[in-house]
Amino acid sequence: MSAAFVYYTTTILVYLGVDILAVWSLNLQYGVTGIYNFAWIMFQAVGAYTAGVLTLGPDTSNGGFQQYILGVRLPEPLPVLVAGAVAGVVALVVGMVALRRLRTDYQAMVMLVISVIAVLLVENVTGLFNGPAGLSLVPQPYGSLPLSSLGYQWFYVALTAVICLVVYLFVHRVTSSPLGRALRATRDNEDAAQALGKDVVQLRLFAFVFGGVVAGISGAVLILFIGAWSPGSWAYVETLVVLTAVIVGGTGNNAGVMLGALLVPVAFNEATRFIPQFGRPGLVDALQWIVIGLLALVFLWFWPRGIIPERRRRFPAGPGRATQAAEPSEVT
């Protein structure tokens, strides 16, 4: 295996990890709870920017060509944790204002516009996160470890995997519990859920915030790997890529959306990398987007529930009903 190939593979694995976090996050909001969050990418951006300014150090360093707020150098793993927390707070604020009993397309529209406004603000208020140029030269976490360049790549893959595992623990806890059930009930019939005494507003806000936290963590992992992040990384259409992954993989199914993450952002985007660049520059990228759009359409038509749809939850019966334990088993 050539070094270049290993380099490439480890990079793909990290991207896969980030995309898996992404689909779990959006799945929790959209698939499980029925929140039409067309501003998802904004929360990944919040996490990325936060991790960036907490790792970069003061903006006068490195020749002072960037300007941004804060600018400290926190030890790992704080930037990632804080990034998640900040994204959660932003989600809380946005959720309290913008999550309403709206027609689903209006709700999507509100979120989309909020996402667009956020991009515009960051682009124009240069002092925030260095405007259109974005943040760069973000140092690698644990960079002082005595590792070779390739060694560090594997290290980061392991780091990403650990983060995914930890996040999954919490995500699974929610989706396999009565809380997850209440969220799904809110999705299926909000009025009935309310009539049964479920605090629908609070439930939705919870899913939105928790999803926001995970989105923020995904952004942090991404920026600390790539070392850079700019408004170009989070145009509102990027939400569509994640949404397509959720739809393709299986709305409401944690394992299904992982498949979607593998197929859509990863396999699909990367497969085209092996096609020799033909035509004018940017042609292949344009074709990629066309295929993503077609993919979304095809799946919305034929398999709107995805390849691995939400699983039916069965509860094994105990032999003697009065005493025997009958624990619900989650079949993802």
Place this chain on the structure above:
Amino acid sequence: MTGSLFVQSIGFGLVTASILALASVGFTLQFGVSNILNLAYGDLMTASAFAGYAVNQAGGSIAESLVAGAGFGALASALLNRYLYRRFVRHGTKLFGMVVVTLAVGIIVQNILLAAYGATFFSYSFSTGGQVHILGMVLDKFQLVIIAVSVAAMAAVQLLLTRTRLGKAMRATAANPGLAQASGIGTEQVTDLAWLMSGALCGLAGVVLVLNTSAFQSTTGNDFLVVIVAAAMLGGVGRPTGAMLASVVLGVVTEVAARFITPSFKEVIAFGVLVVVLLFRPTGIFGQGATVKEVPT
């Protein structure tokens, strides 16, 4: 100083308002008749602009480009609705799903243009025709043409909707498709015609938009989309007169604000307005009692 700058910006505001009015009336008609937020609208405008560009590069005049754009827009929109959108709706796709559909279509259209034309900027070749001084404003002749085209189109739309049978049928279908159908209105044909008409407006708006911006590319129409939706929603969904009025308001306000506050925030104002309208008054300033109806088949 400020006085004349203010008046001048109103002049620009009127031009923007004219473009916006063409676009938003088309958008709101589509929404009213089919209950679909057509997020591919901006990209169809761009495509129509490219159609006009092709004519222009082949030696056509501005008028011919306008016709080409309108024709392309009309045809593309009508076909899109008949063979794609309507099929999805019949298939059972609900409101949010349709947003994803239209968004996907928009991305496809935009990237086809990108693939075909590349990422460079284009401009129509035409003579601006010199400047005109009116009421303290200085505008290029072609900008007056834009305003004139818009006013003429708006008048035509008004006449059609209020004076003709087709117009009445459209309004009936928009208000209550089931009832309209039961009353013997061929809602399918009416819808097709509505999309032809609104598509023509979309095409006109696309050509006029790129005439006003010195250079355009594959993303130009889509960049304008949110403002269009803002004007349409502000004016009340499905209400062309509302959209016209809202366009004037938004067009003038954003231009004036751009002169006196920073230009980069010009769009943020319109977007903020849209968010507020959607959250607190989804029927728009002029509308009333919008029902949460599902997309009609």
Place this chain on the structure above:
Amino acid sequence: MSAAAAGARQPAADGKDFLIADGLRREFGGVRACADATFGIRRGAITSLIGPNGAGKSTVVGIVGGAIAPSAGRIVFDGSDITAMPPHDRARIGLVRTYQLSSEFGRLTVLENLLVAAPSQRGERMRTLLLGKRYWRTQERELLDQARSLLDRFALSHMQDEYAGNLSGGQKRLLEIMRALMCQPKLLLLDEPMAGVNPTLARSIEGYLAGLAGEGLTMLLVEHELGLVERLSESVIVMAQGKVIATGTMPELRARPEVLHAYLVG
């Protein structure tokens, strides 16, 4: 206390009535849907609410259930004034209603529909995120037992893993009632439970309701079919044009001219 209509039973001030509706009034856009409705419901009995279309029955049920706010009047439940209490809080204190339209959770199984209906579940709190399965495991087992016995009782055990959206209309009706029972209600408001249900199923629902009444569950039943009303209810309230015009047993009411008049004239 407002003056009761002639012949209507004065709500007992001694607290014998489990639920008291006093002077309820509600308009919708200028139309008076409910004017001065006053009645009492005895504990442990089935009381029926009848009347021609447009009499205001649904409005009354809406007000008692909490979905509709009255413009005047009050509701007293088990001794406390609950007029301002929102619907889900009423469910929590035992005042539960069913709905005419199907309101099942389509993408949850029948069993899940029942489980989710139970109030005050530990597993639904946000701290589940931190505490995990151990926190709610025991309560979930109890709820499963409760749900399964309900399914047995209503003969729907074989459908427990079916998606609720796939049930027939009649089965959805039963699900609706079972869901209400998962809340362990003290007073059950049944808004036309037999509407659109085939006669055989209606008979069995009637049987279930009689059984529940036999166990002491208080019910307010809105119903059209007078034969059923007579068989099931201990007491009947008649409404017409937004007012309570008479209460009593069916034989008593049959003798009353104003009742017949209301039904003929509407």
